[in-house]
Amino acid sequence: MFYSDAVRVHGDKAMAGNTENKGGQRGSRWRRAVWGTAAFILLLPLLAMQFTGEVAWxxxxxxxxxxxxxxxxxxxxxxxxxxxxxxxxxxxxxxxxxxxxxxxxxxxxxxxxxxxxxxxxxxxxxxxxxxxxxxxxxxxxxxxxxxxxxxxxxxxxxxxxxxxxxxxxxxxxxxxxxxxxxxxxxxxxxxxxxxxxxx
Incomplete structure (x- = not known):
């Protein structure tokens, strides 16, 4: 009885840890996506300057x-x-x-x-x-x-x-x-x- 309760508690903790890790991974992916998009937007004018004289930053x-x-x-x-x-x-x-x-x-x-x-x-x-x-x-x-x-x-x-x-x-x-x-x-x-x- 005691052994099965201990296994169940350990399993619950492991599941909670996995859920937290997944949430953290999702948050990390979102952060990378946000900052990556910002870097791409910042590069757009530089790219445009290579093809047109209308953009002169x-x-x-x-x-x-x-x-x-x-x-x-x-x-x-x-x-x-x-x-x-x-x-x-x-x-x-x-x-x-x-x-x-x-x-x-x-x-x-x-x-x-x-x-x-x-x-x-x-x-x-x-x-x-x-x-x-x-x-x-x-x-x-x-x-x-x-x-x-x-x-x-x-x-x-x-x-x-x-x-x-x-x-x-x-x-x-x-x-x-x-x-x-x-x-x-x-x-x-x-x-x-x-x-x-x-x-």
Whole structure:
């Protein structure tokens, strides 16, 4: 009796260890995929420069782009370490992608007119709404969903102020990304509530 219980306990520990190892391997693969994708994206302009004169990046361009990629990937990895909830991780990924594209477009060509147009600074306010809302929500999924919905509203307000003619398609694109992130955070909040209610 004692021997069979010991074997069962040892088997349970081994299974738990295998599950943890598999989770760690999955996380490691995801990290490699995220950082590998970032490295590939950073190399794309260099490759494009070999085939066309339209892309002419200098060291400063690569430094800024690389710093932005590093910040986005580092933030995602921190979020991934905080929780194993897939919906939460996906929500963070979508929000970071939207932020990255918004900042890069503003720096590269500008969204409202050219990159020198001071009206483009309003998009800094859009990001401030999202970041401020996330801090107030303490990065909890339910509050994050509200913060991203507010970010979508701020994005639409910038378009209204600037005039829809300039930014209609791009505004729709970014609003869709912010709302997708908000819905994923809502899903993460529901899953968190169900897990908390489980006996």
């Amino acid at each position: 200098g060291p400063a361009d690569f430094a800024i782009f690389g710093a932005m990629l590093f910040a986005a990937c580092g933030t995602y990895e921190m979020a991934a370490r905080m929780t194993g909830n897939t919906a939460y991780r996906a929500a963070v990924g979508v929000a970071l992608a939207a932020s990255f594209i918004l900042v890069w477009m503003n720096l590269a060509v500008g969204i409202i007119g050219s990159e020198d147009n001071p009206a483009n600074l309003m998009y800094g306010g859009v990001l401030a709404v999202g970041i401020g809302g996330a801090i107030l929500a303490r990065f909890q999924p339910h509050g994050m969903a509200r913060a991203l919905a507010g970010t979508a509203l701020a994005q639409a307000l910038v378009a209204v102020i600037a005039g829809w003619g300039y930014t209609l398609i791009l505004t729709g694109f970014f609003v869709a990304l912010w709302l997708t992130s908000a819905r994923l955070f809502q899903k993460a909040a529901r899953e968190q509530s169900l897990a908390g209610a489980a006996p």
